[in-house]
Amino acid sequence: MDKTRELIKAIQDEAYSYNASSDLDRIIDSIGEAKFVLLGEASHGTSEFYTVRTELSKKLIEQKGFNCIAVEGDWPSCFKVNRFVKGYERMSSHKALQDFNRWPTWMWANEEIRHLIEWLHDFNHRTDRKSQKAGFYGIDVYSLWESMEEIIKLLEKNGSTALEAAKNAFACFEPFHRTPENYAVSAAFYGEGCEKEVAELLHKIKNKWVGAMDQEETSLNLSINSLVTANAENYYRAMVKSGPDDWNIRDHHMVSALEEISKYYGQNTKMIVWEHNTHIGDARATDMQEEGLVNVGQILREKYGEDQVFALGFGTHSGTVVAAEKWGDDIQVMEVPPAQPGSWEDALQKAGDGNKILLFTDKNRELFGDFIGHRAIGVVYNPEYEQYGNYVPTQISRRYDGFIYIEKTRALKPISSPAGIT
Missing domain, CATH: 3.40.1660.10 (EreA-like (biosynthetic domain))
Incomplete structure (x- = not known):
């Protein structure tokens, strides 16, 4: 047979x-x-x-x-x-x-x-x-601009001191007209990216706001949008280069997002x-x-x-x-x-x-x-x-x-x- x-x-x-x-x-x-x-x-x-x-x-x-x-x-x-x-x-x-x-x-x-x-x-x-x-x-990684807009809305609503850093990071991305390919080429080949601005924003959010108990999952919303912002910036820089990096960044991000949600729900999630x-x-x-x-x-x-x-x-x-x-x-x-x-x-x-x-x-x-x-x-x-x-x-x-x-x-x-x- x-x-x-x-x-x-x-x-x-x-x-x-x-x-x-x-x-x-x-x-x-x-x-x-x-x-x-x-x-x-x-x-x-x-x-x-x-x-x-x-x-x-x-x-x-x-x-x-x-x-x-x-x-x-x-x-x-x-x-x-x-x-x-x-x-x-x-x-x-x-x-x-x-x-x-x-x-x-x-x-x-x-x-x-x-x-x-x-x-x-x-x-x-x-x-x-x-x-x-x-x-x-x-749990996907593509919503860079939308996630940054959500971060700004959440920080404005809650009067966070991280708001200025969020607006600075958003302003850095604005010249690329919400076109990932434009940002990818600029960041990967000309060194004109927004990695520094994103890192500063995430540092301020993580240390001063994320993890606070809240209603209607505001802290989870802020945490995941922040994760998307960091990983999307990294993903788009890798996207224009040959190799497995962009795919792997995306799937690792998905796992990180699952883990953030699991952490929010608790031990028995x-x-x-x-x-x-x-x-x-x-x-x-x-x-x-x-x-x-x-x-x-x-x-x-x-x-x-x-x-x-x-x-x-x-x-x-x-x-x-x-x-x-x-x-x-x-x-x-x-x-x-x-x-x-x-x-x-x-x-x-x-x-x-x-x-x-x-x-x-x-x-x-x-x-x-x-x-x-x-x-x-x-x-x-x-x-x-x-x-x-x-x-x-x-x-x-x-x-x-x-x-x-x-x-x-x-x-x-x-x-x-x-x-x-x-």
């Missing part, structure tokens, strides 16, 4: 069908007492990846006491959603999503997320949980993380390792131990997806072609019709330990050329602790014109 037939047979023996929400309960049981549950996606534009993660997140919050959901999104925009779900500010769910106005808006300004945050809002309203209500946070498979699946089980790249899944496993981290990958055989042909272009619904022959998704399809769930344990990991191509679709996608760059060589059972396969998927449903929502 050749390797492909062995793999298909292993899937047939080890997978179970996924047809209803109750089929997810075995995943919940397998998570055990993990502190971090990482829920992936094979694209940023597939409806089922969002809806299934929503069902899992509900179960984790209700049944296992998870405190919050952290997503691959900007902190300022997500914190507005957090204000909605925790009842800090009265608004509609549509209004809560209006700050997702930077491309790619559809990742979080979509109907699937709207249903999730409405559920979180209702859960927080009805729960008698004594600890903090369930929150919604963004348990966190759900929504990110692309390329971030949550252990990089050491892919060809990323050869390029010197690390990711959130690897860093968390190394820092906290594999028993404290449960990573769940997602994939599909065919369907439709929301994406764009080039960065910044208008989005469109694209056909996702049948998986490439010899890929992980192709083997899942050949193992039999229908959606499937696989859980990897010491008893079966070796069956799925060989390297195989595993499809990854980003916000930029061209189906005609996916065989040249959309398949990541992966040891599936070492990259993830479990896997959900949706045989035929549908495109995400973006909320139109989020910036104009009222």
Whole structure:
């Protein structure tokens, strides 16, 4: 029996069908007492990846006491959603999503997320949980200017002596017209950056304000926006140079943000993380390792131990997806072609019709330990050329602790014109 037939047979023996929400309960049981549950996606534009993660997140919050959901999104925009779900500010769910106005808006300004945050809002309203209500946070690094604006607003509101340093740092970035590429070139090649101003600001904030007890998470808001400012400045300087630094800075930042949120919530914090498979699946089980790249899944496993981290990958055989042909272009619904022959998704399809769930344990990991191509679709996608760059060589059972396969998927449903929502 050749390797492909062995793999298909292993899937047939080890997978179970996924047809209803109750089929997810075995995943919940397998998570055990993990502190971090990482829920992936094979694209940023597939409806089922969002809806299934929503069902899992509900179960984790209700049944296992998870405190919050952290997503691959900007902190300022997500914190507005957090204000909605925790009842800090009265608004509609549509209004809560209006700050997702930077491309790619559809990742979080979509109907699937709207249903999730409405559920979180209702859960927080009805729960008698004594600890903090369930929150919604963004842990990405891109919101340099937005985070600095938030810092200034918070310092002005609270009369902090660090306000002057914040305005000086913001003024340093202003000549670059909120264009990261302009700042990156200036800082990396001409030495005209704002590293000194950022360092001074962070020193003053850290020593005089962050960590104070407060209402409506003001200190957490200030702390994470400060972290974004420092790491985004570093990220953009690294962005124009070849090598792994910019990617690694970004994923280390995501882990630092998770740790800041965890510290704020307290010792018993348990966190759900929504990110692309390329971030949550252990990089050491892919060809990323050869390029010197690390990711959130690897860093968390190394820092906290594999028993404290449960990573769940997602994939599909065919369907439709929301994406764009080039960065910044208008989005469109694209056909996702049948998986490439010899890929992980192709083997899942050949193992039999229908959606499937696989859980990897010491008893079966070796069956799925060989390297195989595993499809990854980003916000930029061209189906005609996916065989040249959309398949990541992966040891599936070492990259993830479990896997959900949706045989035929549908495109995400973006909320139109989020910036104009009222």
